[in-house]
Amino acid sequence: MKFKIYRFNPENDTKPHVQDYELNDIEPGTMLLAALLRIKDEQDQTLSFRRSCGEGVCGSDGMNINGVNGLACITPLDDLKQPIEVKPLPGLPVIRDLIIDMDQFYKQYRAVKPYLIVNDPMPEVELPQTPEQRERLDGLYECVLCACCSTACPSFWWNPDKFLGPAALLQASRFIEDSRDQDFEKRLEELEGPFKLFRCHTIMNCVHVCPKGLNPTKAIGRIKAKMVTRSL
Amino acid sequence: MSNDTNSIDMSSIERRQFDTLIIGAGGGGLRASLQLAEADLSVAVVSKVFPTRSHTVAAQGGMNAALANVSPDNWHWHMFDTVKGGDYLGDQDSIEYMCRAAPKAVYELEHFGVPFSRLDNGKIYQRAFGGQSQNFGGDQAARTCAAADRTGHAILHSLYQQNIRAKTHFFDEYFAVDLLKDDEGRVLGAVVFNIQDGQITVIEAKTTLLATGGAGQLFKTTTNALINTGDGMGMAMRAGIPLQDMEFFQFHPTGIAGRGMLITEGARGEGGYLVNGDGERLMERYAPKAKDLASRDVVSRAIAIEVREGRGCGPNKDHVMLKLDHLGEAVIQKRLPGIRQTCITFLGIDPAEAPIPVFPTAHYTMGGIPTNRYGQVVVPVKDTPEEPVAGLYAAGECACVSVHGGNRLGGNSLLDILVFGRAAANHIIGYLKENKYHRVIDDEVIKKVVEKVNRFDQQGSGDETVAGLRKELKQTMEEHCSVFRNKEILKQGVDKVEQLAQRMKNVKVDDQSFTFNTARVEAFELENLMACALATIHSAYAREESRGAHSRTDFIERDDKSWMRHSLYSFENGLDYKPVRTRPLSVESFPPKPRVY
Numbered sequence: 111m112k113f114k115i116y117r118f119n120p121e122n123d124t125k126p127h128v129q130d131y132e133l134n135d136i137e138p139g140t141m142l143l144a145a146l147l148r149i150k151d152e153q154d155q156t157l158s159f160r161r162s163c164g165e166g167v168c169g170s171d172g173m174n175i176n177g178v179n180g181l182a183c184i185t186p187l188d189d190l191k192q193p194i195e196v197k198p199l200p201g202l203p204v205i206r207d208l209i210i211d212m213d214q215f216y217k218q219y220r221a222v223k224p225y226l227i228v229n230d231p232m233p234e235v236e237l238p239q240t241p242e243q244r245e246r247l248d249g250l251y252e253c254v255l256c257a258c259c260s261t262a263c264p265s266f267w268w269n270p271d272k273f274l275g276p277a278a279l280l281q282a283s284r285f286i287e288d289s290r291d292q293d294f295e296k297r298l299e300e301l302e303g304p305f306k307l308f309r310c311h312t313i314m315n316c317v318h319v320c321p322k323g324l325n326p327t328k329a330i331g332r333i334k335a336k337m338v339t340r341s342l
Numbered sequence: 343m344s345n346d347t348n349s350i351d352m353s354s355i356e357r358r359q360f361d362t363l364i365i366g367a368g369g370g371g372l373r374a375s376l377q378l379a380e381a382d383l384s385v386a387v388v389s390k391v392f393p394t395r396s397h398t399v400a401a402q403g404g405m406n407a408a409l410a411n412v413s414p415d416n417w418h419w420h421m422f423d424t425v426k427g428g429d430y431l432g433d434q435d436s437i438e439y440m441c442r443a444a445p446k447a448v449y450e451l452e453h454f455g456v457p458f459s460r461l462d463n464g465k466i467y468q469r470a471f472g473g474q475s476q477n478f479g480g481d482q483a484a485r486t487c488a489a490a491d492r493t494g495h496a497i498l499h500s501l502y503q504q505n506i507r508a509k510t511h512f513f514d515e516y517f518a519v520d521l522l523k524d525d526e527g528r529v530l531g532a533v534v535f536n537i538q539d540g541q542i543t544v545i546e547a548k549t550t551l552l553a554t555g556g557a558g559q560l561f562k563t564t565t566n567a568l569i570n571t572g573d574g575m576g577m578a579m580r581a582g583i584p585l586q587d588m589e590f591f592q593f594h595p596t597g598i599a600g601r602g603m604l605i606t607e608g609a610r611g612e613g614g615y616l617v618n619g620d621g622e623r624l625m626e627r628y629a630p631k632a633k634d635l636a637s638r639d640v641v642s643r644a645i646a647i648e649v650r651e652g653r654g655c656g657p658n659k660d661h662v663m664l665k666l667d668h669l670g671e672a673v674i675q676k677r678l679p680g681i682r683q684t685c686i687t688f689l690g691i692d693p694a695e696a697p698i699p700v701f702p703t704a705h706y707t708m709g710g711i712p713t714n715r716y717g718q719v720v721v722p723v724k725d726t727p728e729e730p731v732a733g734l735y736a737a738g739e740c741a742c743v744s745v746h747g748g749n750r751l752g753g754n755s756l757l758d759i760l761v762f763g764r765a766a767a768n769h770i771i772g773y774l775k776e777n778k779y780h781r782v783i784d785d786e787v788i789k790k791v792v793e794k795v796n797r798f799d800q801q802g803s804g805d806e807t808v809a810g811l812r813k814e815l816k817q818t819m820e821e822h823c824s825v826f827r828n829k830e831i832l833k834q835g836v837d838k839v840e841q842l843a844q845r846m847k848n849v850k851v852d853d854q855s856f857t858f859n860t861a862r863v864e865a866f867e868l869e870n871l872m873a874c875a876l877a878t879i880h881s882a883y884a885r886e887e888s889r890g891a892h893s894r895t896d897f898i899e900r901d902d903k904s905w906m907r908h909s910l911y912s913f914e915n916g917l918d919y920k921p922v923r924t925r926p927l928s929v930e931s932f933p934p935k936p937r938v939y
């Protein structure tokens with residue numbers, strides 16, 4: 111099986127290049143991450159990428175695979191056209207090889223106050239929540255912060271410092287929808303203006319790439335709807 | 343980083359000072375940091391991965407607490423189950439403390455925002471897990487608080503989010519290499535490097551908390567993430583601290599056969615069960631009462647015996663099946679969506695339609711850095727078995743308090759990391775009141791550690807590779823230190839691991855780049871795994887009895903007279919032992935009894 115992998119180490123390279131690798135004896139059902147690990151172990155220990163859980167829950171190994179963003183550990187090789195082209199996620203600075211600098215992405219995450227805010231004194235037991243109220247969080251809380259969505263979003267590429275991007279907006283929605291949260295009004299207020307939220311042009315790239323099957327566009331729509339109701 | 347060994351320029355090394363340094367940003371580290379940040383102390387959290395990528399994120403089934411939302415329950419029953427589940431090796435003061443603190447720990451998490459699944463009355467959903475009983479061994483209890491089957495994700499993200507609110511200081515993608523220790527044995531911080539640019543930083547701290555997680559990468563097939571390499575345990579050992587009870591390694595009954603991904607015990611808690619090659623519900627024979635919800639060690643042994651005796655499934659008869667389809671798609675999608683997705687992705691099998699092939703898989707490090715119930719690291723000094731090491735704490739899977747004894751109950755680890763992460767933080771707050779000032783660290787102490795940071799660039803003939811040695815180590819542990827053990831197999835294992843540890847000296851890392859050098863990180867990780875492997879295999883070889891997860895086919899009985907004691911293994915002194923703390927805090931001790939489920 112043939113691979114074309116993006117390589118860049120700022121210590122030696124003035125610009126990135128593509129390196130070819132080949133692996134034999136790949137068992138059916140093998141994931142891309144396993145192949146990258148084999149290349150690193152058997153052929154080239156300098157090939158650098160992030161990884162941890164190996165099962166799609168930690169969000170470490172987002173990369174661009176044959177032109178589409180995804181998590182290497184849950185991307186089966188069988189489905190990929192050869193040679194398999196692997197690049198870092200687009201739109202953010204590359205630190206080395208497949209590793210991007212995610213500072214901007216995390217900054218946007220922090221900007222939406224991604225934590226439960228309750229002003230009343232806490233009870234000695236749990237805050238009550240009905241199963242229906244809890245269900246509103248399904249599809250929102252499962253995000254693994256892999257950045258596959260935001261780095262596929264044209265609005266994010268053009269305005270990374272102003273538009274919050276799909277991942278952060280999904281988080282915003284997760285707290286806006288939480289029946290326990292008491293910062294509802296402020297949360298909506300802070301998303302006003304032409305950029306933070308409204309730069310989303312519903313292009314849906316984010317939805318197509320999310321490896322967890324989440325739908326940031328829908329979440330953004332839900333926030334917009336709430337803003338409209340509120341302004342009435 | 344590639345400074346010449348003899349001429350380290352101290353002025354070029356970045357130095358930072360904090361009240362507390364926490365190494366590890368999993369559930370244990372983040373619970374502690376939150377407590378400390380809210381007490382207005384300066385806290386640095388160092389993690390080799392971005393916090394939400396820590397392995398706590400992978401926990402599925404849930405966290406135990408006697409909330410009694412679903413079945414009658416109280417902390418004392420939970421305590422009994424934990425003592426019994428641990429095969430009477432757990433320390434009963436710590437266990438009482440943990441089980442009493444459990445409900446509060448869950449409510450706190452809920453207040454932090456954890457999206458627990460809910461019951462119709464608005465309370466937190468609880469499911470049945472293995473080894474849980476009402477009334478000291480009676481009916482099955484439902485004690486595990488769950489957020490679908492993504493409880494770890496829900497907890498870790500909420501804790502990280504609360505730390506953002508509390509403005510905890512994070513050093514993301516920094517690798518901790520070694521502890522700083524002065525001549526009096528006080529721990530004064532650690533030497534770390536920024537993985538992104540290779541820059542070394544000395545972090546001085548009045549107190550240091552190790553929360554580095556487990557060592558599941560010791561084995562070839564494992565449910566654990568690639569980052570679970572026992573780093574904190576290795577650091578402790580190099581600082582002269584022994585590791586406790588390392589022979590007790592948990593094999594989870596239901597890892598996906600040959601692959602390792604975990605299928606939570608919650609799957610059996612929701613009504614799933616195991617069948618062998620003859621289509622028989624095998625657990626009925628091994629645990630007539632608790633059946634599929636017996637303790638993990640019991641279920642793992644049962645599966646291993648079935649396969650050994652030719653009653654396995656598949657063309658090679660090398661696994662058994664976990665059946666869930668009778669639960670119906672709705673229940674599976676609601677309660678177990680994550681494992682359903684995992685099965686579809688990795689096996690092409692939808693558990694709502696077909697059974698899942700499973701086999702016991704390396705899962706959890708019961709042993710670790712010895713601590714008391716305040717999280718203080720304790721070591722034997724002359725006649726005192728447990729003397730605190732000034733300034734050093736440990737919590738979570740890297741520590742051994744010891745609440746899990748010889749076998750951990752499912753759902754008790756998330757509880758452990760939260761309860762003792764918090765307890766350690768509280769003790770640190772008290773300690774800092776008495777110890778207000780930073781001690782001066784001798785330059786020589788720092789130099790000695792910093793010098794060693796480039797060990798893998800400079801030393802070694804280069805005849806060995808990290809990948810090669812790691813593969814051999816994992817294979818060796820899998821073959822020689824697995825579910826069933828005996829003298830001969832273990833002796834060969836001891837010899838092999840000793841040889842591998844020697845060969846580690848010939849490792850040289852070719853990649854000498856400063857920028858995100860993961861090859862260098864892997865070398866440090868392997869060094870730590872080697873330390874853990876030595877402690878594990880030596881302790882296992884020496885323990886001539888069967889208890890909890892440590893099953894010897896040549897010593898099939900538990901031997902309380904000779905072996906109801908904790909093992910300690912250190913580089914300096916080899917093996918040593920200390921008594922189990924059998925006295926609880928307020929209730930009567932549970933004396934050892936035969937363990938039937």
Ligand SMILES: Cc1cc2nc3c(=O)[nH]c(=O)nc-3n(C[C@H](O)[C@H](O)[C@H](O)COP(=O)(O)OP(=O)(O)OC[C@H]3O[C@@H](n4cnc5c(N)ncnc54)[C@H](O)[C@@H]3O)c2cc1C
Binds near residue numbers: 388393396604
């Ligand atoms: C698949 C799976 C499912 C599980 N499900 C459950 C469950 O349902 N219920 C339950 O109770 N338990 C469960 N467990 C066990 C439980 O999840 C773990 O024991 C627990 O999460 C460990 O938490 P921790 O905080 O100790 O460590 P971890 O979450 O492993 O965190 C370790 C931290 O230390 C950092 N670190 C390590 N070494 C270094 C270094 N050298 N330098 C800098 N940083 C370092 C890492 O970056 C990380 O931040 C499960 C375990 C697995 C593997």
Ligand code: SF4
Binds near residue numbers: 263276310314315
């Ligand atoms: S739908 Fe909005 S957020 Fe998603 S990719 Fe398009 S512009 Fe970006």
Ligand code: SF4
Binds near residue numbers: 323
């Ligand atoms: S929404 Fe999906 S793609 Fe975006 S960060 Fe979260 S998990 Fe990744």
Ligand code: FES
Binds near residue numbers: 166171181
């Ligand atoms: S390695 Fe964790 S998501 Fe891929």
